Amino acid sequence: MTNTEITAPMAAAASKGRFSGAQQKLLAFGTLIILLIGFSLASPNFMQTTNILAILQATSVNGILAVAATLVIITGGIDLSVGTLMTFTAVIAGVVLTYWGMPLPLGILAAILTGALIGFTSGAIIAKMKIPPFIATLGMMLILKGLSLVISGTKPIYFNNTPSFPVISTGSITGDLIPGLPVPNGVLVLFLVAVLASYILGRTVLGRYCFALGSNEEAARLSGVSVDNWKMAIYALSGGICGIAGLVIASRLNSAQPALGQGYELDAIAAVVIGGTSLSGGRGTILGTLIGALIMSVLLNGLRILSMPQEWQTVVTGSIIIIAVYADMMRRRTA
Amino acid sequence: MQTVIEMRGIEKRFPGVHALKSARFDLRPGEVHALMGENGAGKSTLMKILAGIYRPDAGEILIDGKTIELASPRSAQAAGIGIIHQELSLMNDLTAAQNIFIGREPRRAFGLLDERLLNQQAAEIFKTMRLKLDPQATVGGLTIAKQQMVEIAKALSYNFRVLIMDEPTAALNDAEIADLFGIIRDLKVQGVGVVYISHKMDELKRIADRVTIMRDGEFVDTVPAADTPINTIITKMVGREVKDEPLQVPDTSKNPIALEVKGLRRGREIRDVSFSLARGEILGFAGLMGAGRTEVARAIFGADPLESGEILVHGKPQTIRSPHDAVKAGIGYLSEDRKHFGLALSMDVRNNIALASLKSFMRFPGRLDEKSMKNTAHDYIRKLAIRTPSDTQEVKLLSGGNQQKVVIAKWLLRNCDILIFDEPTRGIDVGAKSEIYQLLTNLSKSGKAIIVISSELPEVMRLSHRIAVMCEGRLTGILPGGAATGQEDIMRLATLRESMVVETDTEMQRRVG
The missing domain is CATH 3.40.50.300 (P-loop containing nucleotide triphosphate hydrolases)
Incomplete structure (x- = not known):
């Protein structure tokens, strides 16, 4: 028998497998296009450059957090602490830059390293103490929320000593280079983070182990993979990315707001799920997550332009999450 | 002789593949009819059609000589056809009795459950099976073999006329297999027709009356179990002679x-x-x-x-x-x-082979060398004759033998x-x-x-x-x-x-x- 011979159900399933990845992205992407067209027809104000830039700016923080969440979710885990971790790193940046008066690069470094360290801690609690990710990161979420308030004395920390700080988010390098393209830096940061995460997921050992853990953690362990160490590395990476999100949001507000943060984790997870990443692990893409985050902010922006009351916007967002996951499941069943 | 089930000219296509080609099968009341074939021969697909799980593209199914449409598992159950799946589908936190009667619990007024009657009915079924098992035992705490018995008890509780068993002995030891065969013989006496899918040749001789062999989605032959040599059945299954060289024990006493x-x-x-x-x-x-x-x-x-x-x-x-x-x-x-422990099922052949050696494919700055992973995978696919359309095929789509070869390749690569x-x-x-x-x-x-x-x-x-x-x-x-x-x-x-x-x-x- 030759290598190319395959048995019947195999081939049937094989042809299924080949389309699913492309279809998954197509579905989310199609939804995004339909939303864009729908809102442009409904309101002439929607397709204005300023509005599009506002949408992108609004996507940046949630998008970065969603990228962080994607990495963890692909391993079959979950991270509920991304929102309060973001706030915590912003507060740390505030302490380093405003209280201690250190230069900007040190503040940036401190925020990212703090994020990575906290992520690593969550990973260690999950991997070494064998506490389920949901519980471990729920605990971490509350701990960080509390610590942010304690460290800041419950008051916002303003970045008055660092005049260049707001540039991280609201400035525009592209606008300086090409006057017609004033994309805010926050969006560029999101773009860079996404490219980096995509590269790590698709091309590196760490990324491959993300999928292997989500697909079958025990098989990976029995293959001699140091599952615990890799898991901690993934949570640390995810935490570091949350640190970047912390810098972006603090820069946009020109302050670290210690009470902010809770609720962001659910928006991030929603974006991941709309983007077709499976909560049971083993499957997912950064591109899908980006599209998911865009769908959420386009929807909110569009509904606002159509003057829908804010309380109703939330209802629509919730419905979209359910519809998106249902559509994804139906596609999987019929494919 | 009268047949209870007759399947004729069954066609089933999945995208890109012809899974069943004019397949046929018949079952008499009170007989054990074994269905044999390699993985992918179409036995499971055929039986899933009989159990109402798949719809056939063409062909006829007759029960008691009358054409019938089996549109869903429910309609198959109504027609008296039950299937015991290879994978157990029990709820671990419920008791044996609760599992058996799930969805059909005896009730009293106001929607209250009659737990006593439930346990009593389960105990009666266990008695007919000569099985010593407490109906109130939590299923999760039972051995796999006992769980399998609960699954069988559940099927028996429906009083099916036709029972399909897919590898029922996979988790049982010899004594338990003997018990199961006792139950099957009782079923025969009651006139129940049993379709028996198994890979174990010796079991056929012990329990089956007739054997139908399938290969590549086609019907090959139906033979009496008693007077057909096992080698003949194997040859029909694989379509070629299976050579099995006798063991030669080398002298390894001087090896390190x-x-x-x-x-x-x-x-x-x-x-x-x-x-x-x-x-x-x-x-x-x-x-x-x-x-x-x-x-x-x-x-x-x-x-x-x-x-x-x-x-x-x-x-x-x-x-x-x-x-x-x-x-x-x-x-x-x-x-x-x-x-559970060997493969990352949703990953492809290439990555499963490389899973234990990924670091050796790492290039600066942490990038994986996909090309060399691909070449290595191709190497092992050829050396171990792994049957897969490509190295990017998900391993869950391979047959058991080829999955095993992928695991072997993984360890050989790791040296x-x-x-x-x-x-x-x-x-x-x-x-x-x-x-x-x-x-x-x-x-x-x-x-x-x-x-x-x-x-x-x-x-x-x-x-x-x-x-x-x-x-x-x-x-x-x-x-x-x-x-x-x-x-x-x-x-x-x-x-x-x-x-x-x-x-x-x-x-x-x-x-x-």
Whole structure:
């Protein structure tokens, strides 16, 4: 028998497998296009450059957090602490830059390293103490929320000593280079983070182990993979990315707001799920997550332009999450 | 003779493939009709059509001579057709009785459950099965074999006229299989027709009346079970003769020792196990279920902890606390449960082969060298004759034999000198089995030290250069391989309980030495 011979159900399933990845992205992407067209027809104000830039700016923080969440979710885990971790790193940046008066690069470094360290801690609690990710990161979420308030004395920390700080988010390098393209830096940061995460997921050992853990953690362990160490590395990476999100949001507000943060984790997870990443692990893409985050902010922006009351916007967002996951499941069943 | 089921000209296409080509099958009341074929031959697809799970593209299904449409599992159940799936589908936190009557619980007024009647009815079913089981026992706490029995009890509770059993004995030991066959004989007397899917040839002779053989989605032949030689059935299944060379035991006594373990202990599961394994040697591990063979293997591999004991690899003591340590020492373990412990099912062949060696494909700055991974995968696909359309095929879509080869490739690539195979041919069809045997023999010839754990005695005897036998966590003896040892010798050691050891100790020494 030759290598190319395959048995019947195999081939049937094989042809299924080949389309699913492309279809998954197509579905989310199609939804995004339909939303864009729908809102442009409904309101002439929607397709204005300023509005599009506002949408992108609004996507940046949630998008970065969603990228962080994607990495963890692909391993079959979950991270509920991304929102309060973001706030915590912003507060740390505030302490380093405003209280201690250190230069900007040190503040940036401190925020990212703090994020990575906290992520690593969550990973260690999950991997070494064998506490389920949901519980471990729920605990971490509350701990960080509390610590942010304690460290800041419950008051916002303003970045008055660092005049260049707001540039991280609201400035525009592209606008300086090409006057017609004033994309805010926050969006560029999101773009860079996404490219980096995509590269790590698709091309590196760490990324491959993300999928292997989500697909079958025990098989990976029995293959001699140091599952615990890799898991901690993934949570640390995810935490570091949350640190970047912390810098972006603090820069946009020109302050670290210690009470902010809770609720962001659910928006991030929603974006991941709309983007077709499976909560049971083993499957997912950064591109899908980006599209998911865009769908959420386009929807909110569009509904606002159509003057829908804010309380109703939330209802629509919730419905979209359910519809998106249902559509994804139906596609999987019929494919 | 009257038929209860007749399937004619059944066609089923899945995207890109013709799964059933004018397949046919018939079943008489009160008979056991075995359905045989390699994985992918279409037996499961055909039976899923009969159970209403799939709809056929064309063809006719007749019950009692009348055409019937089986649109859903529910309509098949209404027509008196039940299926016991290979994978158990019980709710672990409910009791046996609650599982059996799930969705059909006896009720009293106001929607209250009649728990007493429920347990009573379950007890009655267990009684007809001659099964000693507490209806109020939580299913999750039962052995796999008992769970299988609960699954069967559930099917019996429907009073089906046709019962499809897909590999019902996969998790059962000999005594339990005998019980199951007793139940099947009772069903026959009641006029129930049983469709029996199994890979175990010896079971056919014991239980089946007729055998239908399928290959590549087509009907091959229906023969009487009693007077058809097994070899004829196998030849019809694979469409060619299966060559099985007799075992030649090489002299490995002068080879260097690859693995030596001394005094391994953990509670009652592993009790003072010591043995050594030479390069180029295949050491078989025989024993009944629960004898501790898998436990010893997992402990050597670092998957489970040890209380005490020493492990020497190539003469050097090694501290093995995790599979990671074991792999570094050159030990690979192929689990009996490939799907749970061996493969990342949703990943492709290429990545599964590379899974234990990913770091060696790492280039600056952490990038994976996909091209070299691809070439390596192609290399092993050719060397081990893995049947897959490409190296990017998801492994869950491969047949059992080819999945096993992927796991073997993974360890060969990792350059492991010591390979532990736990039930290497479980769920693998006959044709692929002899390929795996050949592969193991070739690996030993190339100098690998191999441990084979198997519950099938013919398999242990077919492969092993020496046979270690375990009972209740102890190594009760090591027998020479080849024609010198018979099944009875192994069985005697496998049932040598502790109380008996003292009396037979001297005899043992003589045998082992």
